[in-house]
Amino acid sequence: MTTSVKDRPDLTFDNQQGEQGFCAFIRGLPQKSNNTIRLFERSNGDYYSIHGDDALYVARDFYKTSSVIKYLGGDMNKGIPSCTLSRLACDTFLRDALLNKQMRIEIWVQGLKGQWKLVKNASPGNIQAFEDHLFSDVEISASPIVLSVKLGMQKEQKIVGVSFADTTIRELGVSEFIDNESFSNFESLLIQLGVKECVIPLDEKDYDLLKLRDIIERCDFTTKDIEQDLNRLLGDDISVVTLPEFEMKHAMASCASLIKYLSLMTDENNLGHYILRHHDLSQYMKLDTPALKALNLMPNTQEELRQSLVEILVEDTELRLSIREEHLKNVPDLHRLAKRFQKRIASLQDVIRVYQVVLKLPKLIEALELFDSMNDSNKELIDEIYNIKLKEHYGELEKYQEMVETTIDLEAADHHHFMIKADFNPELKGIQDKINKVKEEMDEEYEKARSFTNLSLLQDDWILILSDATCIRGKKQYLELATQRNGVFFTTTKLRQLSTSYFDSLDIYEKEQSLLVKEVIDIAASYCPTLETLNGLLAHLDVIVSFAHVSVHAPIPYVRPKMYNKGVGDVVLKNARHPCLEVQDDVSFIPNDVSLIRGQHEFLIITGPNMGGKSTYIRQIGVIALMAQVGCFVPCTEASLCIFDCVLARVGAGDSQLKGVSTFMAEMLETANILKTATPNSLIIIDELGRGTSTYDGFGLAWAISEYISTHIRCFCMFATHFHELTTLSEEVPYVCNLHVTAHIGSNSSGGRDITLLYKVNEGVCDESFGIHVAELANFPDTVVKLARRKEKQLEEVTKHEEKDDKEKFSKEVIEKGSTIIEEFFKEIANTPDIDFMDYKSILERISTVKNQYQEKIENNSWCQEVISRF
Known part of the structure; x- marks a missing residue:
């Protein structure tokens, strides 16, 4: 970004002694974490100074120039690098640091005796002390959620108790559930809530958790005061001991930690204004982190009733456009305004912003009552979801409208002057x-x-x-x-x-007029409960209108899917498309059908050339399932789907060098999580499993995993692979179906072969690999291509010879028993407790231990020994 001179006020001291004293103070400050920035307030908040490494960071990341740096107490070698931020520039910097860069902020202020003290601090999940800085002239798009977690054991099962807070709307949530060794339910919860910060107990044996020491030392998990604190936060008319959530002991311990961490009891404006809700994981689709990345969408789970509302707005263009462009446009965040009223920091401009929303309600109600496509069932639905509630809210806010029109000079407000009417006093x-x-x-x-x-x-x-x-x-x-x-x-x-x-x-x-303004603000604050519920209702309508808008304006309009309950129904999609790819410029997307039928086609193996469309095909199915479940129409010409409890994915290939995890190990960890988490009502997407190790290892794992999913879990699964041998699984498991992406091969002028990718998915197995052909298209040297073809033929001959030898050397019973031993071996490794948190060396040690346990079985099976000897 660029900044003007006004954004760089000069930092001055009364004399050299004052400058030297401040430098000594800066050098004597306690050590802080690398992601913490300290700001020092100057001239009652007109501007702020930053020093040391923090100043260098601000110069590099915010100003994009080192010219703003000055050195206090010496030259470049001995002085302290320093720079300044004006109030406006500081607000911009804080928004980026807290909301985007996930940093922590401290504000230091100089007292009457010249001593500096820390007065404010904030983190990505705890921004309440900085709301005036962050949202003075912008609206927030997503609330920062901070979560506290406490683990326990019950009958040899892991119990996870969590509490989470959204301080922007004064809401506390609790949840308690059983989890597996991979904590996949906890991962799904983090994704559902969009958690910005997590507070967890300190484990001295876990190196990664030591990084959170600064947070943990300020938190504990005693529930001594939780009943009293919750009663005060929720209001005197609620006794928390009567709520079922109070029986969640681990969740209550987390809630006590969270209340202390956020200092909720120190702000009197919080008392009586918080609500408590139970977050029930069973009511939400679970998405693991790989699925979230693969589908390119954030989770957002609501009732399927949404699709009926979307259909109404899809069919009535005039209503959809009027709601989108007239009634909902420029509607502010009423939750945030209500909080400003409660804190008594609101202004007459805030009062006017709410007033402008109230003025829109009668016309919005009228539009929803009179739209053309209204039939009896649609009218009942619109009335039930929106109009009845909107009329109630408007009835409660009519007095607010009257108060504003009586006391505020609306003509002056039109010119951005916010004044009490002169005739009023x-x-x-x-x-x-x-x-x-x-x-x-x-x-x-x-x-x-x-x-x-x-x-x-x-x-x-x-x-x-x-x-x-x-x-x-x-x-x-x-x-x-x-x-x-x-x-x-x-x-x-x-x-x-x-x-x-x-x-x-x-x-x-x-x-x-200041005293009169205070009275107006006090009156406006009494309407906060109504404003908050109205905000939720308008937000719901906004989501529905947005779904209808994208459904209508897609390159090919979306259709309403037919939805089945969880555990019944199939997935049948006609001319399915990927919603992200089809909107790209110069892309003519080729649609494909999808058929996942219970008892017939539950497990799809997709083969074909690179860049042929395998990954797009399986990912678009996941995206469509998610879109349907959040209530949107889907990019198909016809669609029916069942409800999935989770979407699990293993896609892409990449290592994690910082954690000492290779590409192959990352694949195995993610796949192990899938095998532990998936149920018969899940949707699994696997793309190119086993590429990070040798061909034999990779194929063996791919086979074992595919067989386990198709025979034990029995959920819908798409498996894209280059292991063509995996397609023979369909001969052993009746629920496995083979598909392939097609390519046309023709001759070119030089006597070679040209490949044309058709991006069409058909039944059957791809009859050959196209890897060497792709290398030709990439202009590999002829000698390299010829050598590759020669080695390919040699490998095919060796493989055929080995397969023939196996059938001649070993009986079918020995081979089947050996396959079982290898499958059990890999399952034992996958079920290792806390494998997600083990380093590379520990995992290798675990594999060696399991190998020793199975050594006798392997030695007693000749086929196992033969297979291992080939590695």
Whole structure:
């Protein structure tokens, strides 16, 4: 970003001694984490100074230049690097640091005796102390959620108790559930809530958790005061011991930790205004992190009733456009405004913003009552979900509207001047009369200047502009102020005097009305519960309108899917498309059908060339399932789906060098999580499993995993692979079906073969691999291509020979028993407790231990020994 000189105020000290003393203070501050920035308030918040490595970071990341750096107490080698931020620039920096960069912030203020002290701190999940900085002129798109977690054991099962808070809407949530060794349910919860910060107990044996020491040391998990604290936060009319959530002991322990961490009890405005809700994981589709990345969508689970509402708005274009462009446009975040009222930091501008929303309600209600496609069932649905509630809210807010129209000067508000009506108070009336008189004189003076100079522009503060100032030079009554590219700014002696008098009178008016403004704010604060529920209702309508908008305006309009309950029904999609790819420029997307039928086609193996469309095909099915479940229409010409409890994915290939995890190990960890988490009601997407190790290892694992999913879990699964041998699984498991993406092979002028990818998915097995052909298209040297073909044939001959030898050497019974041993071996490794948190060396040690356990079985099976000897 670029900043002006005004964003870089100078940092000055009364004398050299003061500068040296401050440098000594900076050097003596306690050590902080690398992601913490310290700001020092100057001139009552007019600007802030930053020092040391923090200043270098701000210069590099925010200003994008080192020219803002100055050195206190010495030169570049001995001094402390420092820079400054104006209040406006500071707000911009804080928004990026807290909401995007996941950093922590400290604000230090100098007391009366010159001593500096820490007065504010914030983290990505705890921003309540900085809301005035962050949202003074912008709206927040997502609430920052902070979560606390406590683990326990019950009958040899892991119990996870969590509590989470959204301080922007004063909501506490609790949940308690059984989890597996991979904590996949906990991972899904983090994704569902969009958690920004997590507070967990410190485990001295876990190196990664030591990084959170600064947070944990300020938190504990005692439930000693939780009953009293929750009763005060929720209100006197609620006894928390009567709530079923109070029986969740681990969740209550987490809740106690969270209340302390967020210092909720220190703010009296919180008391009686929080609500408590139970987050039930069984009511939500679970998405693991790989699935979230693969589908390119954030989870958002709601009732399937949404699709009926979307259908109404899809069919009525006029209603959809009017709601989107007229009734919901520029509606502010009423939750945040309500919180400002409760804290008594709101302004008359905030009162007007709410008033403008209230004015829109009657027309919105009228639009929902009169739209063309209304039939009895649609009318009942719209009335039940929206109109009845909107009418109730408007009835409660009519007095608010009357209060605003009685007390606030709405005409002045149209010009961004927010004032109490002068007629409302005799003192105000006298000041207003003076303001009006001065303004009349200013207008007269302006007209005189305009007629003399033919000026072209009048500024808000009565500063004039001329493209050519020759006509006023030498005349004492005209005062030149500045010369800029678009002309010369000037004023007159009398106009300057009148302008000073005008703005002085406005200041007096502002001070005189302050008590009346406070009364108006107090009255507005009494409407906060209604504003918060209204906000939720309008947000719901906004989501439905957005779903309808994208459904209609897609390159090919979406259709409403037929939905089956969880555990019944199939997935049948006609002409399915990927919603992200089809909207790209210069893309003509080729649709494909999908058929996942219980008892027939539950497990799809997709083979074919690279870039042939395998990954797009399986991912678009996951995206469509998610879109249908959140209530949107889907990119198909016809669709029916069942409800999935989770979407699990193993896609892409990448290592994690910082954690010492290779590509292959990352694949195995993610796949192990899938095998532990999946149920018969899940959807599994696997793309190219086993590429990070040898061909034999990779194929063996791919086979074992595919067989386990198709025979033991029995959920819908798509498996894209280059292991063509895996397609023979369909001969052993009746629920496995083979598909392939097609490619046309033709001859070119040089006698070679051209490949044309058709991106069409058909039944059956791909009859050959296209890897070497792709290398030809990439202009590999002819010698490399010929060598590759020769080695390919040699490998095929060796493989066929080994398969023939196996059938001749070993009986079918020995081979089947050996396959079982290898499958059990891999299952034992996959079920290792806490494998997700083990380092690479520990996992290798675990594999060696399991190998020793199975050594005797392997030695007693000749086929196992033969297979291992080939590695």
